[in-house]
Amino acid sequence: MKPIIQFKNFSFKYDSQADPTLKNINLDINKGEKILLAGPSGSGKSTIGRCLNGLIPNVDHGDIQGTCLVDGKDITQTSLFDLSFTTSTILQDSDSQFIGMTVGEDIAFSLENDCRDRADMQKIVAKWANELGLTALLKQSPQTLSGGQKQLVALAGVLVDESPILLFDEPLANLDPAAGYKTIQLIDKIQKEVDATVIIIEHRIEEVLAEHVDRIVLVNDGEIIANENPNDLLHEDKLEKAGVRSPLYVKALSKADIDLAQISDLTSVSALPANPEIANKLQTWENTQTDPKPEKEGSVLLELKDVGHQYNKRQAHPLHDVNLKINKGDFISIVGQNGAGKTTLCRIICGFISNEGKAEFEGENLANFSIKERAEKIGYVMQDPNQMISQKMIFDEVALGLRLRNVNEAEIKDRVYKTLKICGLYPFRNWPISALSFGQKKRVTIAAILVLEPEMIILDEPTAGQDWKTYTEIMNFLRDLNERGKTIMIVTHDMHLMLEYTKRSFAFANGELIADTTPIQLLTDPTLVKKASLRRTSLFELAKHYNLDDPNGFVKAYIDSEEPREAK
Numbered sequence: 001m002k003p004i005i006q007f008k009n010f011s012f013k014y015d016s017q018a019d020p021t022l023k024n025i026n027l028d029i030n031k032g033e034k035i036l037l038a039g040p041s042g043s044g045k046s047t048i049g050r051c052l053n054g055l056i057p058n059v060d061h062g063d064i065q066g067t068c069l070v071d072g073k074d075i076t077q078t079s080l081f082d083l084s085f086t087t088s089t090i091l092q093d094s095d096s097q098f099i100g101m102t103v104g105e106d107i108a109f110s111l112e113n114d115c116r117d118r119a120d121m122q123k124i125v126a127k128w129a130n131e132l133g134l135t136a137l138l139k140q141s142p143q144t145l146s147g148g149q150k151q152l153v154a155l156a157g158v159l160v161d162e163s164p165i166l167l168f169d170e171p172l173a174n175l176d177p178a179a180g181y182k183t184i185q186l187i188d189k190i191q192k193e194v195d196a197t198v199i200i201i202e203h204r205i206e207e208v209l210a211e212h213v214d215r216i217v218l219v220n221d222g223e224i225i226a227n228e229n230p231n232d233l234l235h236e237d238k239l240e241k242a243g244v245r246s247p248l249y250v251k252a253l254s255k256a257d258i259d260l261a262q263i264s265d266l267t268s269v270s271a272l273p274a275n276p277e278i279a280n281k282l283q284t285w286e287n288t289q290t291d292p293k294p295e296k297e298g299s300v301l302l303e304l305k306d307v308g309h310q311y312n313k314r315q316a317h318p319l320h321d322v323n324l325k326i327n328k329g330d331f332i333s334i335v336g337q338n339g340a341g342k343t344t345l346c347r348i349i350c351g352f353i354s355n356e357g358k359a360e361f362e363g364e365n366l367a368n369f370s371i372k373e374r375a376e377k378i379g380y381v382m383q384d385p386n387q388m389i390s391q392k393m394i395f396d397e398v399a400l401g402l403r404l405r406n407v408n409e410a411e412i413k414d415r416v417y418k419t420l421k422i423c424g425l426y427p428f429r430n431w432p433i434s435a436l437s438f439g440q441k442k443r444v445t446i447a448a449i450l451v452l453e454p455e456m457i458i459l460d461e462p463t464a465g466q467d468w469k470t471y472t473e474i475m476n477f478l479r480d481l482n483e484r485g486k487t488i489m490i491v492t493h494d495m496h497l498m499l500e501y502t503k504r505s506f507a508f509a510n511g512e513l514i515a516d517t518t519p520i521q522l523l524t525d526p527t528l529v530k531k532a533s534l535r536r537t538s539l540f541e542l543a544k545h546y547n548l549d550d551p552n553g554f555v556k557a558y559i560d561s562e563e564p565r566e567a568k
């Protein structure tokens with residue numbers, strides 16, 4: 001059988017780049033295979049994806065060497081329209097993908113393309129909306145959805161459309177842990193139903209591996225450096241060497257000095273052998289860990305009293321009756337289900353939208369400050385980088401806030417370069433933003449806020465779409481700022497980030513603050529985990545699997561043992 005996707009000695013150079021982004025790619029993918037495309041940020045994963053759906057060379061122009069055949073069609077000879085019947089794509093940046101006035105229309109769009117009958121269409125849309133928990137949103141405009149809800153709508157659009165090749169570019173990036181898990185199951189289900197060829201580009205590889213994957217193709221610096229089944233790859237150190245995080249339970253086994261070579265199947269916790277020696281080693285390792293020192297509490301910085309918001313009168317309150325105090329020096333995670341009101345809360349604190357109730361910063365009513373004054377006290381990094389970027393060049397984007405504040409150019413240069421280095425963007429300092437990958441763009445927006453060093457920084461999913469190396473660099477930088485007294489608040493769906501870095505968690509569900517507690521306590525309460533659509537980490541499952549005395553203690557020991565300052 002001929003492969004459905006064939007790259008032969010394929011290289012691609014974007015017109016605006018001096019060097020090729022993809023170098024000598026040789027890759028065959030067979031019909032019905034499920035492939036995980038992994039690799040660090042900017043390595044060329046999305047560029048490979050763009051070849052499969054024809055954006056290269058039809059929209060993104062450049063030099064092609066070698067050949068790329070998609071379902072037998074040479075991409076240099078095929079129009080975007082023709083390829084659209086072969087490949088369905090969920091883009092990394094789902095915002096740019098919406099066409100319909102309502103969520104329902106949008107999901108139906110790919111079906112209308114295929115001239116389906118109306119009743120049929122409604123049935124299919126209803127089915128997938130139900131599967132993805134979108135039924136209540138079918139009449140809402142896609143532009144007003146929360147980040148995770150947008151992602152789910154884009155996903156529904158791909159799932160309804162039964163193309164032979166389904167390409168998912170970071171499908172999990174904005175999803176809450178429970179929705180992320182469900183999505184992976186849905187992708188698996190649809191693949192089996194229609195025997196589709198599935199390609200998933202994702203940094204969250206542990207979550208993708210929750211269902212069977214045939215092969216992991218690892219890309220680094222435009223080249224394929226591994227193309228093998230997940231089990232083989234998990235036994236090697238190629239993932240970590242390329243800056244991609246291997247699953248937590250695999251890392252925990254290594255920490256406890258367990259020889260991975262003796263474990264025949266590493267692809268899931270449940271497949272690990274029931275071996276008392278492994279259990280002993282894990283238990284001994286846990287017992288040797290010591291507790292870190294308790295934290296001191298700072299004075300109150302921000303207080304919210306009965307805070308809420310309603311975007312329009314027809315809608316139930318997406319956020320209401322929030323009462324909380326944030327102390328100076330806190331490092332907080334905001335977690336909870338998609339659409340729970342987390343971003344709405346951030347918008348209120350930053351003064352982008354009005355609020356019911358009262359918000360006070362160091363005892364003063366925030367309503368008395370202008371947006372510019374607020375921005376000097378509270379920096380906000382939005383979820384979608386494209387909504388924040390206004391300049392053409394990277395340097396100018398990061399310098400903008402300083403220029404608006406009349407800082408002299410020599411100091412600007414100094415501070416911008418320092419921040420760009422921290423964010424791993426220094427080599428790109430003279431580049432236009434348009435030539436960056438999505439993950440790189442996100443880092444530019446973080447840099448633009450960090451450079452101002454406000455007292456409190458709120459980041460909406462700063463690590464979504466980032467590779468592990470960058471993730472560790474950004475998080476360690478934030479931890480440094482925190483240790484120097486800055487107050488940091490992060491909206492995140494990453495349970496490991498919450499556990500490892502933050503000291504306090506606010507959990508939201510259906511517009512309400514349902515918990516204000518420590519991360520470990522939050523994840524040990526099954527009712528809260530369910531209500532807020534969270535998920536326990538695989539470390540917990542590992543401890544359960546081997547009947548360790550205290551699974552939560554094991555998770556805590558692991559988290560405390562991570563050497564925070566080293567980017568591994």
Ligand SMILES: Nc1ncnc2c1ncn2[C@@H]1O[C@H](COP(=O)(O)OP(=O)(O)OP(=O)(O)O)[C@@H](O)[C@H]1O
Pocket residue numbers: 014015016017021039040041042043044045046047048060434435436437438439440465467
């Ligand atoms: N439209 C474009 N024009 C010019 N160069 C581009 C364009 N898109 C991407 N590139 C370059 O190609 C490289 C690879 O980008 P790509 O988006 O394929 O990476 P990626 O592996 O998907 O990264 P990420 O995980 O950050 O999304 C980047 O370094 C970027 O500079």
Ligand SMILES: Nc1ncnc2c1ncn2[C@@H]1O[C@H](COP(=O)(O)OP(=O)(O)OP(=O)(O)O)[C@@H](O)[C@H]1O
Pocket residue numbers: 144145146147148149174176311312315318336337338339340341342343344345
């Ligand atoms: N401009 C708007 N107009 C109407 N409704 C909106 C608007 N923005 C958000 N909403 C709705 O308010 C609710 C809360 O959205 P919000 O963005 O605060 O959620 P979130 O907790 O940040 O979600 P996610 O984890 O998916 O980012 C959602 O149901 C969303 O559809």
